Amino acid sequence: MNTDETFDVVVIGGGPAGATAAHELARQGRSVLLLDRAGRIKPCGGAIPPRLIKDFAIPDELLVAKAQCARMIAPSNKHVDIPIDNGFVGMVNRESFDEWLRARAATAGAVRRTGVFEKLSRDADGTSVVHYSARERHQRGEGTPAQVRASVIVGADGAKSQVARQGAVPGVEDTQYVFAYHEIVRAPAQEAQPADYDGTRCDVYYQGRFSPDFYGWVFPHGDTMSIGTGSADKGFSLRGSVQKMREASGLAGCETLRREGAPLPMKPLKRWDNGRDVVLAGDAAGVVAPASGEGIYYAMLGGELAAQAAHELLATGDVRALRLARKRFMKLHGTVFTVLGIMQWFWYVNEKRRERFVKICEDRDVQQLTFESYMNKQLTRKKPMAHVRIFLKDVSHLLGFARV
CATH class of the missing domain: 3.30.9.10 (D-Amino Acid Oxidase, subunit A, domain 2)
Structure with a gap:
């Protein structure tokens, strides 16, 4: 096994989070390896809001x-x-959408390889070594053992991330x-x-x-x-x-x-990094929105923020830069995740509450403010009287005064 090959960053996982991280880092001139398993498609409704299409320049033909x-x-x-x-x-269909994102990362300069992540170890100088099994698409049986060195690792390998566990990210076992x-x-x-x-x-x-x-x-x-x-x-x-x-x-x-x-x-991890050279993104970081289950936009944003944190670590040598991925994400969307979590916990508990929840959604104020927030990925602060009306209607439903 050749351990001479070294990358600034190895991104493990080629879904929206990993592919976006690899693209962002390659655009910044970093040497990047994007490692992804063959033939994996995540179960997903495939909905992407206008904010994602705009921010990540998604072409119309992918829709x-x-x-x-x-x-x-x-x-x-x-x-x-x-x-x-x-x-x-x-x-979008995830099979073609994810592949387009990976191809874009390669066009920007990232090296693509198909393989299965095995483990992390360290060289004598403390540099991380990524061990993986190289396999061609749909190849069965054991792949060829391979390994590369990496200054930084982005773990975008999905829920129950093995990178998070191997990289000793605190709290990952509590998810x-x-x-x-x-x-x-x-x-x-x-x-x-x-x-x-x-x-x-x-x-x-x-x-x-x-x-x-x-x-x-x-x-x-x-x-x-x-x-x-x-x-x-x-x-x-x-x-x-x-x-x-x-x-x-x-x-x-x-x-x-x-x-x-x-x-x-079910919710974002409390830590997305190991304080040294591993940072998480996407499902590995826990960024699937409660109540709605939306994950593609948050995965791609998380991948972008993980790339920025990795780039800052490489530029400054300060490992505290890795904390910025989660800090920046939660500043932007932490409140939304909290509100959605409470909403799922309360409204999805039984049939009576589900009935009332759908009834609330008849309201035009609720519809407009909800979709404005969803489409633009930020809480709508306009129309203060609409918020007041929604609050009063919510209270009447909670107390059982509203008719279903």
């Missing part, structure tokens, strides 16, 4: 659909349609997870479409039969659809739930193209 409306479905099957005024939510599962199905032909089918609408089911503590989704992807759910209840059958959802939405007969499942972190 397989443009959602114009979100339908929220209560336990009683009553629903609320929320139009996306003056815009859309982009929908809690939910499990997500979805099926990609072929969209029905026009003559076979169920009643009320709309290929530009995202359907969100707030029903305990589809998830006791989260929600189920049916999202359009152009020629395909993502039908999925998630739960922290280990005894709950996610696959059975998706089958029921397909039946409820009239999509049971659609061809299933693939099935995917993965753990998702």
Whole structure:
């Protein structure tokens, strides 16, 4: 095994977080190795807001659909349609989207390799050595052992990150997870479409039969659809739930193209670095939004911030620079994560509260402020009277005064 090869940064994991980190570092002139496993696609609804499209220069051709409306479905099957005024939510297929991000990083100068991360060790001088098994796409069996040296390592290898564990990031063992599962199905032909089918609408089911503590989704992807759910209840059958959802939405007969499942972190880790040379990003850092389950935007922002922190460490030699990734992220979005966490804890607990939650979403003030915050990725501070009205309506629902 050759240990002479050295990179400024080795990024482990080629999803949106890792690919974005590699692209950012390569643009800054750093030598970067992007190491990713072959054939892995994360279960994901694939929704990306306009803020992501703008900030990360995503070309229109990657959008397989443009959602114009979100339908929220209560336990009683009553629903609320929320139009996306003056815009859309982009929908992407993760297989092609993630590959485009990796290719962009390579175009900027990052070295791409396919392999499976094995462990971290250190040379005699204290420099980290990344051990991995080099494998070509879909190759079976043991790969060829390989290793490279790295001044900094970005761990973007998903939930239950092995980089975090090997790199001794404090508190990583305390992380809690939910499990997500979805099926990609072929969209029905026009003559076979169920009643009320709309290929530009995202359907969100707030029903305990589809998830006791989260929600189920049916999202359009152009020629395909993502039908999925998630739960922290280990005894709950996610696959059975998706089958029921397909039946409820009239999509049971659609061809299933693939099935995917993965753990998702429940909240950001308290530390994203080991105080020396490892910094985390994406699911490895725990940046999946509570209540909504949104992760792509936060993963890409986290990758960008991890890259900036790594660049500052390399430029200054000050290991405290690694702390900046989490500090900057939480300054921007910590309040949103807290609010969403409280919302999920309160409203998703039983059918009665789910019913009231969907009822609240009929309100036009709630719709406008929620989507403005989602689309722009910041809490809306305009329209103070709208906030007052929402607060009063929330209180009436909490106390049971509002009619459902």
